[in-house]
Amino acid sequence: MKKLVILLFCAFSAQAEEMEVVGNVESKCIVTPDTAGVYGNPTPDVLSTDPTDGGVDPVVRFDVIQASMYKARILYPTSFSESPALNDVVAWTGDVATSQVSDTGMSGYDAAKVEFDNVTEFSLTVAGSTWFKTETQADYGYGKAFPGGVYRAVVSAECIAI
Amino acid sequence: MYRYLILLLMMSGHANAHEFTPTYPKLKNSYVEGVLYTTMTLFNKRPDVEYYQFNVFDKDWNKVPFAMQDKTMRIKHLEKKKIDVYIREKDRKEVKYICSKSKLVVGGSSKTSISSRICSKIK
Numbered sequence: 001m002k003k004l005v006i007l008l009f010c011a012f013s014a015q016a017e018e019m020e021v022v023g024n025v026e027s028k029c030i031v032t033p034d035t036a037g038v039y040g041n042p043t044p045d046v047l048s049t050d051p052t053d054g055g056v057d058p059v060v061r062f063d064v065i066q067a068s069m070y071k072a073r074i075l076y077p078t079s080f081s082e083s084p085a086l087n088d089v090v091a092w093t094g095d096v097a098t099s100q101v102s103d104t105g106m107s108g109y110d111a112a113k114v115e116f117d118n119v120t121e122f123s124l125t126v127a128g129s130t131w132f133k134t135e136t137q138a139d140y141g142y143g144k145a146f147p148g149g150v151y152r153a154v155v156s157a158e159c160i161a162i
Numbered sequence: 163m164y165r166y167l168i169l170l171l172m173m174s175g176h177a178n179a180h181e182f183t184p185t186y187p188k189l190k191n192s193y194v195e196g197v198l199y200t201t202m203t204l205f206n207k208r209p210d211v212e213y214y215q216f217n218v219f220d221k222d223w224n225k226v227p228f229a230m231q232d233k234t235m236r237i238k239h240l241e242k243k244k245i246d247v248y249i250r251e252k253d254r255k256e257v258k259y260i261c262s263k264s265k266l267v268v269g270g271s272s273k274t275s276i277s278s279r280i281c282s283k284i285k
Contacts, residue, residue, distance in 0.1 A: 027186075031278040032179040033208070060276050069185055081266070081275070154266060155276050160259070161185045161283035 027066040029124075029159035034131060035059035037155065039138075044145035048137040057133040059099055060157040064124045070159050072122045076136045077153035084149035088141030096120035100131035123162070132157070180214075181205040182262045182280035189257070189284060192248060197229075199248045202282065204262050206237040211278075213237070213265040218249065219281075221258040228257075234265065257284050 039047040040054030049055035062072045076094030080086075098109050105126040114121040124130065134155045140146050187200040204214060214237055218228040229248040237243050249257055261281040 026183060028181060028183045029185070029280055030179045030181050031280060033210075033276040033278070037275060058276055060278075063179075152275055156279065157276055158279040158281065160281040 025065060027069050028064075029070040029161075030063040031157050031159050032061040032063070033058070033157075034061045035133075037134070037136075039151055039153075041146070045140045045143050046137060047140075047146060047151055049135055050137065053137075057099075057135050058155050059131050059133045060155070061129055061131045062124060062157070062159055063129045064127055064159075067127045068123070068125050069161060070124045071162050072124055072130070072132065073158040073160055074120050074122075074132055074134060075156040075158070076118050076120075076134050077155060078118050079153070080138075080151055081154050082150060082152040084147045084151075086140070086147070088144055090141075091139045092118070092136065093139075094118060094134060094136040096132055096134045098122075098130055099133040100129075102128035102130070106130055124159075178209060179205075179207040180211070180262075180264055180278040180280060181207065182282065185282055186285050187260060187282050189249065189254060194248075196251045197248050198251050198254060199246050200260070200284075202245045202247060202260060202262070203242060204235075204237055204245060205242045206239060208264060208278070209239045211264040211266065212239070215263045215265055216245065216247065217261050217263070218247065218257055219259040219261065220256045223259075226253050226257050259283055 035056065035058055037049050037058030038056040039049060041047055042053040049057045064070050074096045076096060078092045098106065101107065103126050106128065109122050109130065112123065136153065183203050187202060189198040189200050192199040213234055215234045216230060218226045220226050227250065230245060247260055259281040261279055263279040264277055266277055
């Protein structure tokens with residue numbers, strides 16, 4: 001009888017098992033829109049995202065897990081994606097710069113950036129997060145007032161494997 | 163090591179991001195002779211985007227012919243989708259980039275007006 005109790009006890013006793021936790025760190029780039037841009041209208045013929053003009057610069061964040069595997073390419077807009085009918089030329093200017101970094105090693109990104117047309121390229125040589133702000137300004141005609149309505153433009157944020 | 167851990171924890175909290183992996187996809191033989199394929203994964207964490215467009219380019223950013231289920235695909239918020247991209251074997255040496263681009267709806271609800279594009283490279 002005693003043996004039977006021991007057998008039953010052994011059958012139902014808890015067993016220690018080793019469990020595995022598996023993780024995988026793979027190279028990747030994540031693009032995250034951080035701040036929505038807003039156009040200020042400091043004068044009738046200008047729309048600008050500059051905070052001193054009453055606008056908000058759009059900010060986009062790039063996260064890379066491994067260094068030197070991607071480049072960030074940011075294009076400021078050269079046309080409106082939505083606007084009232086415009087019958088004169090809009091002149092676009094813009095600038096892209098880092099606004100925040102997660103690692104001090106990224107402080108050289110602005111000095112090393114490459115600019116052409118409306119494109120700015122940054123080599124993401126340090127792992128971590130970088131926030132880029134894009135300042136744009138649209139000037140309408142020769143001192144002409146923008147017609148009333150909603151204006152939208154799209155900033156393109158690209159992360160390209162190198 | 164801690165830096166990577168912090169970065170991973172930080173990235174896991176994103177609820178508004180576009181992710182396209184792997185960084186360096188490998189082309190494999192498909193079940194059709196003369197056609198290669200690779201499987202990409204897109205994770206849509208952008209609540210303001212539901213459609214993504216895919217493209218394949220050579221080193222000079224010229225379009226290279228490719229096939230997939232839909233070249234513009236609906237991927238809902240927080241959905242992860244595996245995507246097979248098919249390329250002709252004769253284009254193997256030309257193919258350099260496979261890209262996914264978020265499509266914003268004109269006059270839609272997107273508050274950011276930031277279009278994101280991620281390109282993986284075939285080495």
